[in-house]
Each structure stands twice: as structure tokens, then as C-alpha cells.
Amino acid sequence: MQYGPLAVNMLRDYLNNATVPLPIRKQIPNMLARIPSPHSAAALAESLIQSDPGMRYDVLKALNGLRSKEPGFVPPRSEFEDMLNIELLGYYRSFQILAAIDPGSGGTISGIRSRGWESVLTRALRERMAYELERIFRLLALLYPPRDIHNAFLGFTMGTAQRQANAQEVLEHLLRPDLYRRLVIGLDPEIPLREKVLFAHRLCGSSVKSRNEALRILLHSEDGWLSACALYTVGEERLTELKNEVSLVPHDAGPLLEETWQWATTRLKAAIPA
């Protein structure tokens, strides 16, 4: 190893230091993956809990890369299982929100290519769910044979109905039954939306009862892009019943949020009779 454990420790500390700018931290997982050792793999595994989803993705990608080059360096660890449970919860939460925002979407991520018009918000939610699903499969690839998991991922996200069925069969064979069930209920096109929503409710311990509730959640989301999309939807549809919620949105986080907030607020004001 060229850099030694000292460099790995330093990189791990920077990676987990929230005061270091994100663009710098985002480069560290790839750097750690280029120092292949059990030590760098452990440093990455210990850094999986990140509030920024993009950062979590970068850490996972680095771990996947390390595992493919040196499988022995990345043994299955309890951190992967824990993070898998967290990501699955997040995925079903997004599912609840998408189903409330656009029941016609079926709560699936795979409509981008096949559907015609859809709102910016629905599409943004699908994209976020696609990223969540990719992180879930990347975690699975750290616990199970990576090649099989990768093929299953492609089958679910890009494949025909036949490839999806094959992917499902592979996962059924590989995963523990409870994990298989939790994962596949959201993905199986044969399972009706109502059943999926009920499952998500049980798993998350709460429901999203209405479209406006889903919009409220998104307006206050830490994800600035989803928040901007929700603001746009409220303004576009002149949902005056959400006027107070809009006024509470912290809109100074960037020019896009600020501009969209101003636009939505103006439209809501104009929609309320004097």
C-alpha cells in the first residue's frame, strides 16, 4: 500500500467532517477505493451513514468498486444491513408520497420512458426513487453475489416483463424471505397499488393521507430540488389552501428556491379574492 494507514485515517476523518465542503468530501470515497486495503474498505463502511444521499451513493459506489477488485477486503458487515433497512424505509416513504401526489403513477419508478406527459414533480419523485433503488441494490451487492444483484437491478429497471420476472426469481433465490418480500412488493408490477400502499404504511408506521399532505412534506424536505418542485406545483395549481405552508418554507437556500418561492407566492396571492 502506497499511502499507509495514516492517509486512510485522515481521509476517513475528512469524509465524515461536516464542516468540510461537500464537493471536497465527495471526492474522498473514490480516493479511498484507489487505496485498496481492508483498512480503506473499513473506513468506507464506517462512513456509510451520511445525511446527503449523493454522498451515500459515492461511498457505496466506492465500496462496490473495491469489492469487485478485492472481494476479500469487503466482507458483509452489519453496517450494510442497517443501511439497507434505512434505505428501504426511505424508498417506501417516497413511494407513499409519489402514490399520494400522482396515484396514476402506480408508485413505480419505471414510467419515465413509457408515459407521455407527467408533471415535473412526479418525474422528480420517480428519479429520486430510482436513485434510492440503486443505492438499495448497491447495498445488496455488498451482501450477496454482486453480478447476480447487478443483473437483477437491470432486469427491474430496464427490462421487459420477462426480464423482470427473471430478476424476481433470482432475488427470491438469493435473499432472505423477509428481505425479499420487503424489496419486491414495491417493485412487482403484478401487485396492486392499494396493496403496496398498505405495505408501505405498515413498514413506515405512518401514512400519507392526501396529496396536500404529501406536498407539505415535500415543501419542507431537506432535498432542495424536491422542495422547489413542490413549490412550483403549489404555484402552478394555485393551491391556496397551502399558502401558509409556502410562507414557512426556508426559501433563502439558493437562487432556484428563492425564485420559485417568489413565483409561487405571487400566484397564490393573485388567486385569493380580495
Next chain:
Amino acid sequence: MLTVMEKVAVLQNVEAFRAVPTQSLARLAAIAQEVDYAAHQALFKDNEAADSIFVLLEGEVVLVRPGREGKRIGPGQVPGLLAFLAGDSEPESAVATQPVRALRLDQEDFYDAMAEDFNLTRGMLRTVVRWAAGTS
């Protein structure tokens, strides 16, 4: 003037950008300028450098290539995209047949956005591959 989100709402329904994630479209929207053309005015002329593309919002444009019948296109279409991506000169002229409103994207800004955002680059690559394969 359209806001960035209003431009995203337009761009996400443009075939050429369907493989680009919405958040990356916001990047394009931020650099897209609204432009207006009067009837008979040229958006670009053949043999000129293809250094801009136009996403048509309103009106109609005719694409004129010497020796061929003109092709009429309207809202949601993007004349000049392939030459723009290839860095070629325009193979045809685009002339407004009626008042046209469009979003103009300049090449240098577009390339900067692609350099900064891999999801944008990947989306555009998918578009080009699908076009090449004839599956779009």
C-alpha cells in the same frame, strides 16, 4: 419572462431531453435564454457554426436545405441539435414562418453544464445513442 422551473416544465417534455434528469434540466434552464423572432427571420443559416440550439416554445419554423422541400416544425422541437452536439456547421437554415418564441442554449454554456453535471452528459449520450439506434 419564464422562471427556471417553468423552463424545466417545458424542457422535460422535449424528446431530446427526456433522458436527462429534471434536476439537470434545471441547470440547462438556468442558461437558456428566451428569444423572439419575427416571421421570415432566420434562427440560423446553413453553413454557419452550429453554436446554439433552439427549443421552440411558440410558432413555426421551416428547415430549408438546398434542393429539398422545407420541413415544418413547431413547439417542443429542437432544430440544429445534432450539428450542435457534433460541433459541425448547420446543414440547413431555420426560418420562422410566423412569430416564434424559443429558448436558446449556447454551446459554450451547454458544454460547461455537461462538464459540471455527469447526469446531464449521460442523459444526452442516451439520447444520441437512441437516435443512432432508431429507438426514439
